[in-house]
Amino acid sequence: MTRNRDPKLPWSVRSHNLAHFLTKNAARLRDRPAIIWDDTTLSWGDLDRRVSALSAAMRDDYGLQPGDRVMVQSPNNNQITEIMLACWRIGAVWVPSNYRQRPDEVAYLAQKSDVSLMFCEEGFPDHATACLDAAPRLEHVVCIGQGFGTAYDDLIARHAGVHVPDAAVDRDAPCWLFFTSGSTGRPKAVVLTHGQLTFTALNHLHDLTPGTTPEDMSLVVAPLSHGAGMHQLMMIAGGVCSVLMPSGKFDPARAWALVERYRITNMFTVPTIVKMLTEHPAVDEYDHSSLRFVIYAGAPMYREDQKHALRKLGQVLVQYFGLGEVTGCITYLPREDHHVEDGPDTRLGSCGIERTGLHVSIQDDDGCELSPGETGEICVAGPAVCAGYYMDDGANEKAFRDGWFRTGDLGHMDAERYLYITGRSSDMYISGGSNVYPREIEEIMLTHPALSEVAILGAPHPRWGEVGVAVCTCEPGQSVSPEDLAQMLEQKLAKYKLPHHYVFLDEMPKTGYGKITKKLVREELEAQGIWPGEGA
Structure with missing residues (x-):
């Protein structure tokens, strides 16, 4: 290292x-x-x-x-x-x-x-x-x-x-x-x-x-191996007790019972869990007035889900945007920027302002900083940026430029330096707070003899944020069922990576150079009326 x-x-x-x-x-x-x-x-x-x-x-x-x-x-x-x-x-x-x-x-x-x-x-x-x-x-x-x-x-x-x-x-x-x-x-x-x-x-x-202060209490609802581990470290720094959820499947009622019993003041989670917590009847059965901060990260939060959570919990939501390479420390949207009602102060779609001590820059392909409102790659510098990737010079060379860490995400900042993420330079999507990378799934699927081409896209989902759509074409004279493909993938992938939808096309849309792009594939599905939208 x-x-x-x-x-x-x-x-x-x-x-x-x-x-x-x-x-x-x-x-x-x-x-x-x-x-x-x-x-x-x-x-x-x-x-x-x-x-x-x-x-x-x-x-x-x-x-x-x-x-x-x-x-x-x-x-x-x-x-x-x-x-x-x-x-x-x-x-x-x-x-x-x-x-x-x-x-x-x-x-x-x-x-x-x-x-x-x-x-x-x-x-x-x-x-x-x-x-x-x-x-x-x-x-x-x-x-x-x-x-x-x-x-x-x-x-x-x-x-x-x-x-x-x-x-x-x-x-x-x-x-x-x-x-x-x-x-x-x-x-x-x-x-x-x-x-x-x-x-x-x-x-x-x-x-x-x-x-x-040490008078606070924190509820741990996410795996300590990742973002929740960083959250627990900050609680240790503050002398705060961490209360762990019981083993087994997440149960919103047990979470709210712990909030009431231990007078929990903060928790870290992902939007899908916030949605589960605030839509469960137990939210009205237990006292959660002790909560001061419900921190969410890992994926965008649908506006209607945000409004519902604010109505149930009060003004306690805090959002942050970050990556493991920057230990979650790029921007944050504090409590005072979360509003139940839409208005001039509601920054719809923003993931907030720069974290204290961090510098965010929107850059073009040549590394030149862009003006407010212009879209480019989100780059960050400051003490929270990692020391690089272990034993991976190629990844380090790609991720760092002139001292800036390149996130791979696209976005813009407004005149007050609020950040808005508008897309991803890669095809990665986020399902239930976990990153899913299509190429891994595509390569496994293409080992099936009946498949000719595969494209995995992330589609909006009301519970998980995004889920996978597997768009497939078959070899001439061959066919395969969605059930068979799902069974094959279950043996090779973690559950959160499994596609939720399988679509079969006679021909995969391509550019003039013969390249499959996710943009063209999605446009084809939308044209045929088979793209699974937010209500799917």
Whole structure:
């Protein structure tokens, strides 16, 4: 991993170790709750002791050194946070996976990041086996629960009482490999650093939840491996307790019960979950007057859904726009810019203003900044931008230009610097808050002998934001049913990537040069009256 250090400086720049947030909380808030999950309540002192014990196990039992990568495959629990903080305490790098991914997908992440140790929840033995086979340096898997490898609780018990201080780290020392996907659908590892995430945690507190104190309470409703993990880090920075949803399928009634029971003041989620929460009858059965901030990101929110949520919850919505490469830190639309009624102050379609300390620029293909109202690529600079992609010079060269990070999204800013996203330079679409990259699906579908051409498009959906439409043409004399294609894809893709609609055309529309473009395909479906719109 390359550290962006000025070669003219013979010294390194010492940084705040992210684990020091815990050290500070354990000293000042020792007996106050840090994590609540089902029947488990850990105080800041408890959490600090468990993190030290785990840090000692990583260092002494497995010989981990600063910079070594540690993978985690698990749904939400207190152990994920403990592993994250233990990695940082000894200077190791946290590598969380999306627990919904298939074993072969997670194995690729393990191989790509060259992990040295893996923690795997007991419900995912196949993931552990696949990673052991794929990652050359991986020899040990710790089981969160029972069933294979070393038991997590045994490690904690073995090193109970051992104190491990926070390791000295440079500002640009890597601490988190955040996996995202490129336009080809192959995951890329974004290198996040201690200095960068220290800035981002404080920025989140300032912009998204101003006035936060240890008196606040946060509800965790999204996977801690991604955006919710960043949100929890900012809550740790503020000394705020995180309440985790029970295991299993998301239940809005249980969420509202927790809001009432613990007087929840903030939560982070995606628009589809906000819609589910505010349309469920339980929203009127439990007291949610404690809520001050409901933060949503990951996809646009339909205006009618926004209005409904504001009517149910009051003026508590906060939107932000960001990518993993910028740890969610590009723009935000604060509470005061969310209005129930449309009017001159309602900035319809805007994702807000620049985050504090960040600079957004709309640029043309040559990197020249455009004027207000002109559409171009959204670029960003500032302390929240990542250190680049791990072991991927090609992706780094494409993503950075003259010090700017190129998001790949298209948009414009108005005269007051409110940002409006108008399209994507790639064909990626967002379904239920997760990025879906068509080429990955297209390549799998084209392995079917009956298919000649495939184009995957994202279509509006009232619940999931967008869903996939698979537009297909068959080989002469061949045919295949949507059910057969769905069955094939279910064996190879995570569920959120599966198309919702299958359309068969006699001929795929093409440009004069014989190229298939998504714009022409969509126009053809609209012309035939078979494009699934927002009401589908």
